[in-house]
Amino acid sequence: MWITEKKNGKGTRYMYRERFQDERTGKNIAVSITLNSNSRHAQKIAAEMLRDKFQKKVGNQKEEKAARIESLTLAAVCDEWLSVSDLTVKELTRRNHRAVIRKLQSQLPPGILFNDFTPAMAEKVVNTLYYLDALSFNYVNGLLVLTKAMLKYAKKAGYTNDISDFESIRLKRRPATPEELKKRSNKFLDQKELKECLSQLSRINYRVSLAMEFISLTGLRGGELLALRREDVDLDKRQLKVTGTLVNTRKNGDELQRGTPKNIYSYRTVDLNTRAVQILEWFYTDNKRQEQWGRRGNSLCSKYKDRGYIFTTTTGMPYNLPFIDRLLRQVDIPGKHISAHIFRHTHITMLAAMGVPLKAIMQRVGHNKPDTTLGIYTHVSESMQKELCEKLDRISV
Incomplete structure (x- = not known):
């Protein structure tokens, strides 16, 4: 407790102050009172009054908080x-x-x-x-x-x-219902379905069909594909580095929102096969063509602006995933729901069918938990086992 002397027209008065700690919150609460004397008797009374005032203040706060919680939705x-x-x-x-x-x-x-x-x-x-x-x-x-x-x-x-x-x-x-089990197997395309899907898509939008084929060859997520820049690709080494993802919540006309990958495991280096390299080279060439034609005043390419991205629209902006999915809804593959993500699952399926170890697949596609990979891997293994049984019947002596 400390005392401050105050003088005014009415005489000398004394302000008593003390700081107490609220045991519930650990916060310090300061209280004060004013008396006409600073005698020992007055100090003793002041100490009691300060404690009473603190207790009352804490009690009021408890009541106020209880009342607030009582009406809290x-x-x-x-x-x-x-x-x-x-x-x-x-x-x-x-x-x-x-x-x-x-x-x-x-x-x-x-x-x-x-x-x-x-x-x-x-x-x-x-x-x-x-x-x-x-x-x-x-x-x-x-x-x-x-x-x-x-x-x-x-x-x-x-x-x-x-x-x-x-x-x-x-x-x-x-337990999974037959419909759910069937739905799980519909999350990827077999080779015949993939070929038909890309064929239909190429007639709708050739650039998007090449982009989806690229996912089926690399296993990239849609956002990772759209965030790819030329600086992320080394054609001599036939590799690309996943260092970001495009936020698909952006609206048309917004500045690009290139965010970090999904998790730490998503940062990775992906090897490219010959066809994947060909697709990248096609986009490099066609994007350059559109930029040069735009400079020459060609009305179809006049809006193209090179921002360093690869899989872009005719304006140089990366495609928007919802736009791609709307195009994919026009593709008809019986029993399959076609979205950009199905091509990523298709890539995992192809790797599993070739006998690539589970760990290697997870590392390539950026999975940190084996659940998704293992679900596809197991389904493919079952299909391969069925194929083996069918071939066994052909064995004769």
């Missing part, structure tokens, strides 16, 4: 958590997080209070989405993971003391 807590989470993730991840949280809120009563959100309600939401609505395991489990992350934040913020019942919720993978 789940949506408000979600928004607060998202604003913190947004600082640590990429733009596309931020959008995905917000979409998943909206899905969670859509399954609950509108305006539900945070205190009314129970573990039983959370478990019912994930079970309904997975077992009744038949959404994918990865999606629903991801929703559960984000829900738990939001609740961990709420605990740190002091909105709740115990989230153990939420953390104990687990989503049990149900």
Whole structure:
């Protein structure tokens, strides 16, 4: 406690000040009172008054916080958590997080209070989405993971003391239906389907057909392909380096948004075969042609501007993945949903069929977990086993 003497027209007065620590938060709280005396008796009274004032102030804060938590909505807590989470993730991840949280809120009563959100309600939401609505395991489990992350934040913020019942919720993978098993096998193209797909696509947009063929030869992700610059390619060594990805959330007309790859394993060097080199050389030549024609006033190429990117539109801007996927929807391969990603899976399939070790495939395509690679690898192995059985029947003595 410290004392400050103050003089005014009414005489001399003494301000007593003290700083106390709030045990709950660890923060220091300063309080003060004013008395007409600084005698020992006055100091003793001041010390009691300061402590009472501190206790009252802390009590009021507790009541105010309790009242605020009592009226706090789940949506408000979600928004607060998202604003913190947004600082640590990429733009596309931020959008995905917000979409998943909206899905969670859509399954609950509108305006539900945070205190009314129970573990039983959370478990019912994930079970309904997975077992009744038949959404994918990865999606629903991801929703559960984000829900738990939001609740961990709420605990740190002091909105709740115990989230153990939420953390104990687990989503049990149900047996795959025949439709789901068929869907898994539809994530890649066999050689005949690939040839037909590229043939149809070349009649729709020749440049895009070459770009998709390049993915099937290298296993690049769509964003990695579009982010490729000439400086990332060494044609003499027949190699390219993956050092970035194009953010596909950009709008038409926006400046390029070249971000970092998906994860640390995505930084890699990819060897190129002869056909992949030919495709790169074609784009180098055609992009140069468009730039020169534009300089000469050719109206078709007048908007072309060389930005160093390889797989570009006639303006020199990298293609937009949603635009590519819209073109691919015009391709008709029975039983297959054609998107840019199917060509990446097709590349993995071809490597697996050639007997390339799983680890080598993962390194080439930038996988850090074997789940996706192994799923395709196993399917191809089963197909090869079936082919072997058929050939065994032809053996005769």
